[in-house]
Amino acid sequence: MSNYQVLSEARGQVLSEARGQVPDQELMSPGHVACPGCGAPMAVRYALKALGENTVLIVVASCWSIIAGPFPYTAVQVPLLHTLFATGGSVASGVKAGLEARGLKDTTVLTLAGDGGTFDIGIQALSAAVERNEDFIYMCYDNEAYMNTGIQRSSATPWGAWTTTTPVKHPKEQPKKDMVAIMAAHRIPYTATATVAYPEDLIRKVQKAKGIRGSKFIHVLSPCPSGWKSEPAQSVLLSRLAVQTRIFPLYEVEHGEKYTINVWPKERVPVTEYMKLQGRFAHLGPEALAQIQENVDREWEKLVAKAGVTHLNREDAKNAKGT
């Protein structure tokens, strides 16, 4: 399948599925300062559409510390608190308790953090907050490296990828940390993955999270043209290809046990379709790409098994949508 075919299929699918499912309300202003093609502002725009005005947004040190605009500006129409790198879980716990002390019991607290703030420096406070089952939504926009400081590897960087600290002669040798599994292991009420290529799915998940009391974790893959060495115009395409290649499946986990695959790719798109659009993988030879394909296939089958899908109910699962 050519990129063009994937893209046009994607467009058709978005138009038909998203119609009526994306709220009109805009709580993000056009004056933000993200790079062209950045996935992160799109993710927040959809999340705020899902949550509405009665929301407090906490932004952990990351690209979004810049994207929101400098003092005295703000790019969002909800109260916004910027905070330190390692405090995504802890400051949210305090904000929620402080709001409740003032009687604001139904205000949603949304913490937004990058993969560095989530997978690495912030994981201690995040783990503790969700272990306490604090009532907040934690959204990680994962661009798979420390992009704000200029593309250094994080534990979310995939195996084989180039970054400035994993140069081509010595690319990353470790697989991406499985953050969803870590969150699911905390048995929190709700964990989900999302991408900006499926806005109706992302919005549904954020709305579902809003309706659940306790800790919710939403992992959004967030293309970064400067760090991935990709075309800004292809960020939504890459988000869609990540799902269709099964590199980044869309699924949700309830209470650490109930796995549901939300989008079952109609056909198996080879990982090379996703990787060839990104300069960060350009150095990888056929052997490495074959290894990545094998790993992706294996992880997908593991996920399928967790979702309780067997050869008997596979056709039903493929057609199922999240609830």
Added chain:
Amino acid sequence: MEKVIMGNHAVSYGVQLARAQVIAAYPITPQTQVVEILSEFCANGTLKATFIKVESEHSAMAAVVGASIAGARAFTATSSHGLALMHEVLHWASGGRLPIVMANVNRALGPGWNVWTEQTDSLAQRDTGWMQFYCETNQEALDMVLQGFKIAETVLLPVMLVLDAFVLSHTEEPVDVPDQETVDRFLPPYEARYKLQPGDPRSFYGLVAPEHWMELRYKMQKAMEEAVAVTQQVGAEFGQVFGRAYDVVEKYRMDDADLALVTSGSIVGTSREVVDELRDKGQKVGLLKIRMFRPFPVAAVREALAGVKKAAVVDRNISYGVGGIFAAELKSALYGTPHQPTVFPFIIGLGGRDVTPQSIRDIVAYAQEHDAPAEEIIWMEVKR
């Protein structure tokens, strides 16, 4: 009601009476009892507060920052390594102009492990924009919590109240625990001027360019300067309501004194006894208690030491490469004033080594026998 309680519990009763709304803390020896009993108060409903049982002091400070910026009255307590771990977040509390109150139990920093008292932990945070108050007694610790919230909520800077490990934290003393009604009159509920408020989409802590940065820092310094007078007003009002007045420093038997002991924390109590004893012997020795360390009460210190020939500063702390921190601050405060006393900088009692009345007598004797200090730092009771 008078109770015989340890310093840690005196702090907890103060927090209960202050009606703190959010508490986040992580246990560390010798602070633990502060939060243990607060957990009980929250569990049995005598304190209507949310207690966030965080996994570290870094998270404790971040959580109270979050609570405070959401408009709640917030408290935490820590010590030593816990305070050090909070360091970066301390700046975000003061830079956000948040009236958080924290109790720090003075304890030495390792290595090796040492759980005993030393002021270096809190003094190492002196440039974070927190006000600092050193308590002499358990009563003062309780009273300081109530005054601390009032001062902090007036000048919009956080307050750190400091008490010595074990000497106060674990030692039971008679403490007057005031009744709630009187405290409520003294300390009304906190109304935040700016807070996270749905429907009012402000941005907090966003990127600040150089064109605005200095003005924000200038205002923090102005607030610190204002804090001296505010502390004096609050201390005087506290005296009217509860019968115990406080000032930024306390002059004890300083009239006509030739020699002043200058110290802080529980060493003040020991020094009072020695001053009484020496006064009985006809020696012109007085005592200057430094209660407020940040902002440093420069005018009050200058005024108190104006007629004194010698000032013996007793430091239970050290800034390596300089010496005792109170001594350095005192010298700086006195610079340029006429008739400056000769400053004798003593270091004693690090890591919880006992400071006895005899130690204080020896310090006075040294200062009396010397025209000037024989060394840059006068180390007391150290095996060289």
